[in-house]
Amino acid sequence: MNALDGPMVGRFAPSPTGAMHLGNARTALLAWLHTRAHGGRHILRFEDLDTGRVRNWAYDTTRRDLEWLGLDWDAEYLQSGRLELYAETLARLDTYPCTCTRKEIAAAIQASAGAPHGEEAVYPGICRSGTDLDRPAAQRWRVPDERVCVSDGLTGETICQHLCSEVGDFVLQRNDGVFAYHLAVVVDDADMGVTDILRGTDLWTATPRQVALQQALGFPTPRYQHVPLMTDFRGERLAKRDGAPPVMALREAGELPGKVLSELARSLGWLPFKDVPDEISASDLIPLWRELPIFTQ
Numbered sequence: 001m002n003a004l005d006g007p008m009v010g011r012f013a014p015s016p017t018g019a020m021h022l023g024n025a026r027t028a029l030l031a032w033l034h035t036r037a038h039g040g041r042h043i044l045r046f047e048d049l050d051t052g053r054v055r056n057w058a059y060d061t062t063r064r065d066l067e068w069l070g071l072d073w074d075a076e077y078l079q080s081g082r083l084e085l086y087a088e089t090l091a092r093l094d095t096y097p098c099t100c101t102r103k104e105i106a107a108a109i110q111a112s113a114g115a116p117h118g119e120e121a122v123y124p125g126i127c128r129s130g131t132d133l134d135r136p137a138a139q140r141w142r143v144p145d146e147r148v149c150v151s152d153g154l155t156g157e158t159i160c161q162h163l164c165s166e167v168g169d170f171v172l173q174r175n176d177g178v179f180a181y182h183l184a185v186v187v188d189d190a191d192m193g194v195t196d197i198l199r200g201t202d203l204w205t206a207t208p209r210q211v212a213l214q215q216a217l218g219f220p221t222p223r224y225q226h227v228p229l230m231t232d233f234r235g236e237r238l239a240k241r242d243g244a245p246p247v248m249a250l251r252e253a254g255e256l257p258g259k260v261l262s263e264l265a266r267s268l269g270w271l272p273f274k275d276v277p278d279e280i281s282a283s284d285l286i287p288l289w290r291e292l293p294i295f296t297q
């Protein structure tokens, strides 16, 4: 049986680095709706590996924000409690230590006259055949020399990347020991039996990297749906650092969750969400979700 034929498992995976803003809340709502509309199990996973950026109060605030909006979950995990699993999985992959600094990588790219592809600098493989520098080393994955393609169930788009030339060997463990997001997300989605990943479109171009890891590890590839990020009136995406309104502030100011949910649903401009009443509960949005094309894809 294909692992995706069984009951659906979805997840919301926030990084507890600050207060949830409306954009995060909208993604949380859509992920929840998608799972619940299919009668699936919903997971809340805190992606808290980057301990320097974690704020201890953010876990509880996030839980309370979700509860306030009526978005429940069946299981909760903290990535910080799962380090052994990441270490074991990393050991199964073909990685090598890399002692390069950002500066050294940039200089090597310049020297080879190769202007970096797109926005991301491609690691030019300096440490591929070894390094003898006595510095803390990151672990890079020797990426397969193949094109990896993945399709999105919401947009219908397909993205293909030749990881060697477009991404390069990427870091799975930083030189301070922190496991990289790409490793943890792939390990967790497989271990937690996640069948459907609905998340922000900012992660779309990282998806081939994650699919390549799944393939190398023999994990199934979940279905993907990437939803638009919420933008402000200037069309710029909401971000914590720019002071996007925290859900917590609305909650504490006595705003009605039903009004916030209505705003979030309408802000997508999708029918039939466009026409919801100005106060609605999360569970009342479930039957409307079933009318969207995303539901059947």
Ligand code: GLU
Residues within 6 Å of the ligand: 013, 014, 015, 047, 185, 198, 199, 200, 203
């Ligand atoms: N933790 C990531 C974030 O908050 C989401 C990861 C994912 O959904 O794959 O952006």
Ligand code: ZN
Residues within 6 Å of the ligand: 097, 098, 099, 100, 125, 126, 127, 128
């Ligand atoms: Zn290196």
